[in-house]
Amino acid sequence: MAQAKRQEDQHAPENPKIRPDPNSNQLKDPDDWVTGHEPMTVAQASYLKTLSEEAHDPDAFDPDLEKSEASKRIDQLKNETGR
Numbered sequence: 001m002a003q004a005k006r007q008e009d010q011h012a013p014e015n016p017k018i019r020p021d022p023n024s025n026q027l028k029d030p031d032d033w034v035t036g037h038e039p040m041t042v043a044q045a046s047y048l049k050t051l052s053e054e055a056h057d058p059d060a061f062d063p064d065l066e067k068s069e070a071s072k073r074i075d076q077l078k079n080e081t082g083r
Helices: 002-011 042-054 067-081
Strands: none
16 A cells, blocks of 8 residues: 555656746746735735844834735845744
């Protein structure tokens, strides 16, 4: 039974969250997002707030950011905090 499962796994497609395809549009620059000028999502706001607190940079959180700018700040703070 375990051997059948392993064989199944060998033919399963790669998980894009584990190994994203470098040619995928999921890696599009936030400046090129069609919806980049919309308000940031609730998830972005929550994560940005957490990261700004971890980085001891409360000014990094701005509730009025657009999606694309929030994404760029999240990436910046992830680098600063080592996440």
